[in-house]
Amino acid sequence: MSAPRTLFDKLWDSHVITTREDGESLLWVDRHFVHEGSHHAFRNLDARGEKLAEPGLTFGVADHYVPTRGRPAIPDDEIAGMVDRLSANAGKHGFRLFDIADPAQGIVHVVGPEQGLTLPGLLIVCGDSHTSTHGAFGAYAFGIGASEVAHVLMTQTLWQKKPKRMRITVAGRLGPHISAKDLALHVIRTIGADGARGAAVEYAGEAISALSMEGRLTLCNMSIEGGARCAMVAPDEVTFAWVRGRPYAPKGAALDFAIAAWRELTTDPGATFDREVALNAADIAPLVTWGVSPEDALAITAQAPDPAAEVDPARAKYLAEALNYMGLSPGQNLETVVVDRVFIGSCTNARIEDLRAAAGVLKGRKAKVPGLVSPGSTLVKKQAEVEGLDRIFIEAGLIWADSGCSMCVGMNGDLVSAGERCASTTNRNFRGRQGKDARTHLMSPAMVAAAAVTGRLTDVRKLG
Amino acid sequence: MDKFTTLSAPACPLGLENVDTDQLIPARFMSRPRSAGYGRFLLHDLRFDEAGTSKGFVLDTRYSTAKIMVARRNFGTGSSREAAVYALWDFGIRCVIAPSFGDIFASNAVKNGLLPATVTPEDAEALLQRLGEVDQPITVDLEAQTITSGNFQCGFVIDPVRRLQLLNGWDDLDLTRRHTDEIATFRAARLGAEPWVMPVTE
Structure with missing residues (x-):
């Protein structure tokens, strides 16, 4: 009888090719997702005169730079260059690309699960920190930098030290x-x-x-x-039901065989x-961020912190600078914070369930502020349109756009203006994340919809 | 990759915590080729106004020749953009000293020969205070894992594997190429035993 193992131990063990004396292990990569931002790594590959090791396990998605309106035209030459470069690399190296015109295009962390490319038990990497998303299936998934992307392109492997x-x-x-x-x-x-x-x-x-x-x-x-x-969640019937029938997922007897293997993926x-x-x-209450780090989150019913009440001077300085950047007063009731716009999108919160939650709040109501809704994928967009959610957003006064990373990171030009305050379903409220001097408040899709309706940060529970 | 053994150089005190990679290099610069030089993009929005004029930030004044940076907790948190390391490197920074680092940032740093040296919060505060008072070079000794500034000395922590990689300037790919046969064997075994791991082709 072997020693009891955690889910992660099992995922780790099944991918170790070899372990060096110093403790680093060489791991096999089952899926490698690339996007427009992977250009540094492809340049590295070309500079070494190397080939792509596993085109069949490499999948490209145009998401970081693609425009969300007026497609397929890309008016900005620099952005067009980024999108074209990914297409050229896909053509040259022979991997499947979900390009800007593909009916299944979307944000890489939405497309992977949607296409059945993300499965329990796989090791999945991508040059994007939010690759942790795929762990929801009981996969070992993590973001890597450009040097590591290049290494995976060339070898389909990665050196890693086993994490805690x-x-x-x-x-x-x-x-x-x-x-x-x-x-x-x-x-x-x-x-x-x-x-x-x-x-x-x-x-x-x-x-x-x-x-x-x-x-x-x-x-x-x-x-x-x-x-x-x-991060990961052990796969269960909810997971298996999702995988069934997805384009790249196993089918029939192969799926039965896979599910039997996946049932072992528990701690x-x-x-x-x-x-x-x-x-x-x-x-847990509905939360909003007030500051410039995702840890700066408080219940919507709370007040912004007061640096004067802080004993640690370094902490007090941090709070004061964060409040200053965000344009908030110490102790201000968060429900009094007036927003300039809303954004519903990103790999965090733009799946169909998120759009349903936001539309549920917006139905029959008008938004007091402008806003953009960018579905997580083109297929999510299509599904939302089948359900009539697009009409709810449009009738509320929001813009119904195409899919991409959009205003979460602003690379495609979807930006929050300097000094503007945005209620956002995204993942990072860092300084300048959504645009230079932009102010971001992170929250759930329903809470963003509530903020749109009232024009200020709002407890969605009070809207009923 | 460049080796890192010891470094004696001017150090910039950056008394900030959670210096995320969006601050280290704003996303709008990341489509540029590296050959353009990423040093100007380092902490761009802290350093330059809308017109591109210097705001007189410390990196452009008192510490323009810094090769070492000292910061507070969670330096390099956020996105996996290796461009954050390129910006530091191209500016001239070879070592960042902080109480903690973003995980992917620290990995990216080592792969480019930049040392992420983890110190206690107390030692970081002591260094920040000291640098604020006197301009004195800091010596970072990776072999001995010490940081010295005048009569102040403290240790720092780095994963032993990363330490060896930096000391030797090892490139991962060279190491991996020694295992080509094992990789082929592993691949065949995994695809044989678990055929579902292959994507179903359209």
């Missing part, structure tokens, strides 16, 4: 209008933006099992904002973690 294992168990059930985004922000504000630094996080407990696939994807997506290397009784965190779902 951390389990976050969430007991109970989330309350009405409380979403996976609130849960994710609650985790980050509890452990800190570096609280899970470098760790492999497994989420467990009743509140996690009760999450839909979309909710699990949101939670694993945001785990990087708590510093985690990767064994008695397996130990380096760190355990226990949380209660009942403690």
Whole structure:
């Protein structure tokens, strides 16, 4: 009888090719996603005169730079160059690309699960920190830098040191209008933006099992904002039901064989973690960020912090600078904060369930501020249109756009203006993230919709 | 890759925490080729106004020749953009000292020969205070894992594997090429035993 193992131990063990004396292991990569931003790595490949090792396991998605309106035209030459360069690399190296005109194009972390490319038990990498998203399927998925992208392109492998294992168990059930985004922000504000630094996080407990696939994807997506290397949820019937029938997923007997293997992907009784965190779902209110780090999250009913009440001078300075950047007064009631625009999109919160939640709040109402809705993928967009969600957004006064990373990172020109305040379903409220001197408040899709309706940060529970 | 052994150089105190990679290099510069030089993009929006005029930030005044940076917790948090390391490197920074680092940033740093040296929060504060008072070069010794500034000395932590990579200037690919046969064997075994790992072709 072998020693009990965690889910992560099992994923790790099944990908180790060899382990060096110094403890670094060479791991096999099952899926490698690339995007327009991978250009540095392809240049590295060309400079060495190397070939792509596994075109069949490499998938490209145009998402970071693609425009969300007026497609397929790309008026900006520099942006067009980025999109074209990815197409040229896909052609040259022979891998499947979901390009700007592809009916299945979207954000890489939405497209992977949607296409059945993301499966339990796989090791998945991409040159994007939010690759942790795919762990929602019980996969080992993490973001890598350009040097590592180049290494994977050339060898389909990566050197890694086994990370520490951390389990976050969430007991109970989330309350009405409380979403996976609130849960994710609650985790980050509890452990800190570096609280899970470098760790492999497994989420467990009743509140996690009760999450839909979309909710699990949101939670694993945001785990990087708590510093985690990767995050995961053990696969179950919810996972298997999602995978069934997806284009690139196994079918028929092959799927039965796979599901039998996937059922083993759970943490064994008695397996130990380096760190355990226990949380209660009942403690979680709708959260918003007030500052410039995702850890700066508070209940919507709370007040912005007061640096004068802080004993640590470095902390007081941090709070004062964050409040100043965000244009908030110390102790200001968060529900009085007036917003200039809203954004619903990104790999965090632009799946069909997210759009339904936002549309549920906006139905029959008007937005007081302008806003952009960019679905997570072209297929999500199509599904939303079948359900009539596009009409709800448009009738509320918001712009219904195409899919891409869009205003989460602003590379395609979808920017928040300097000094403007945006209620956003995205993942980062860093200084300048959505545009130079832009002010970002992170929250769930329903909370963004509520902010659109009232023109200020609003407790969605009060809108009914 | 360049080796890192010891470095004695001017150090810039950056008394900020959570210096994320969006601040280290704003996304709008990342489509530029590296050959253009990324040094000007480092902490761009702290350094330059809308017109591109210097705001007189410390990196452009008192510490324009810095090769070492000292910061507070969670330096390099955020996106996986290796361009954050390119910006530091092209500016001339070879070592960042902080109480903690973003995980992917630290990995990217080492792969480019830049040392992420983890110190205690107390030692980071002591260094920041010291640098604020006197301009004195800092000596970082990777072999001994020490940081010295005048009569102040402290240790720092780095993963032993990363330490060896920096000391030797090892390139991952050279190491991997020694395992080509093992990789081929592993691939055949994995695809044989778990055929579902291959994407179904259209």
